[in-house]
Amino acid sequence: MDPTLKEEPAFSSMSRLPDDSSKSLTGMAQRDLEAALQLLAERAQYITGASGAAIALIEESGMICRASTGPSAPALGAEVQVKSSLTGESVRTRKVLRCDDAEIDPRVNRESCRALGIRSVMVVPLIREQEVIGVFELLADRVNAFEERDVTALERLAEMVQTGLEHADAARRALEEIAVKSEQALASHEETKPVEPVTPLAETEKVADAPVPPTATAVERDQSEPARPKEIDVQTCEACGFPVSKGRALCVECEAARISGDLPAPLASSQPPSFLSELGTPRKQSWLGTHIYTIGTILIALLTVVLLMLRLR
Numbered sequence: 001m002d003p004t005l006k007e008e009p010a011f012s013s014m015s016r017l018p019d020d021s022s023k024s025l026t027g028m029a030q031r032d033l034e035a036a037l038q039l040l041a042e043r044a045q046y047i048t049g050a051s052g053a054a055i056a057l058i059e060e061s062g063m064i065c066r067a068s069t070g071p072s073a074p075a076l077g078a079e080v081q082v083k084s085s086l087t088g089e090s091v092r093t094r095k096v097l098r099c100d101d102a103e104i105d106p107r108v109n110r111e112s113c114r115a116l117g118i119r120s121v122m123v124v125p126l127i128r129e130q131e132v133i134g135v136f137e138l139l140a141d142r143v144n145a146f147e148e149r150d151v152t153a154l155e156r157l158a159e160m161v162q163t164g165l166e167h168a169d170a171a172r173r174a175l176e177e178i179a180v181k182s183e184q185a186l187a188s189h190e191e192t193k194p195v196e197p198v199t200p201l202a203e204t205e206k207v208a209d210a211p212v213p214p215t216a217t218a219v220e221r222d223q224s225e226p227a228r229p230k231e232i233d234v235q236t237c238e239a240c241g242f243p244v245s246k247g248r249a250l251c252v253e254c255e256a257a258r259i260s261g262d263l264p265a266p267l268a269s270s271q272p273p274s275f276l277s278e279l280g281t282p283r284k285q286s287w288l289g290t291h292i293y294t295i296g297t298i299l300i301a302l303l304t305v306v307l308l309m310l311r312l313r
Contacts (some may be wrong), residue, residue, distance in 0.1 A: 138154060235248060
């Protein structure tokens with residue numbers, strides 16, 4: 001082996017690993033959040049029988065739709081109107097609001113509702129630390145579509161949305177810590193790295209005379225076509241059951257735990273978490289509950305016969 005060529009320590013390749021891993025985990029965290037929001041929106045539509053459901057979050061550019069399902073719901077990435085609508089009233093009052101008939105309710109935008117075929121609306125604000133961070137909406141194409149049980153179900157799903165957002169924030173903070181530790185480790189390694197041998201002048205001239213490969217020009221994006229919303233396929237984490245994007249086996253936190261060696265035990269089966277599966281499972285009634293009217297009819301008939309016999313005596 002040439003003595004002037006020194007093998008780079010294994011620590012150098014390891015110190016560069018967190019940079020690529022952090023970028024990959026950041027993208028996975030974003031996809032996991034989108035998958036979780038989409039799953040909750042679809043679950044809300046299924047439970048309440050609504051024609052549309054949407055989750056919108058407050059961002060720098062305004063209230064942006066982050067999950068959408070059904071023909072009545074706004075498209076992904078669309079800005080939700082909060083100035084003169086039931087959504088804006090819910091954000092200002094921080095209360096759950098319900099519109100049973102869009103044709104006679106002055107709080108809704110009647111023209112927009114007519115264009116989308118909306119007759120009933122329900123809005124639940126998403127609140128964190130006394131601040132509204134978004135809304136969870138249900139839309140229906142019929143009058144009086146929602147009841148108090150639908151309000152309760154949507155409030156529970158809204159709590160799950162907040163849990164998903166906190167999950168994503170925790171993953172983001174963990175990635176930032178990984179990036180900082182990676183930079184510190186790399187800086188420490190560079191300080192202790194041995195000085196490389198001086199390259200002979202002849203070799204330097206050869207390197208200088210070598211042709212420089214042409215640089216690739218940047219491809220400009222065509223801004224004339226609007227971005228199309230992408231379809232999201234939802235799966236669940238094998239370790240904790242949290243919704244993840246297609247092709248994923250673990251969520252971000254479990255992925256980070258695997259790297260550190262603290263991966264939790266996997267679920268006993270591939271079924272979704274109980275808090276989501278319970279919502280879409282209809283309650284089973286007992287035999288007495290399903291035959292209560294038949295039993296009542298028989299009892300009334302028997303009582304009538306007894307009264308007739310007593311009267312004939």
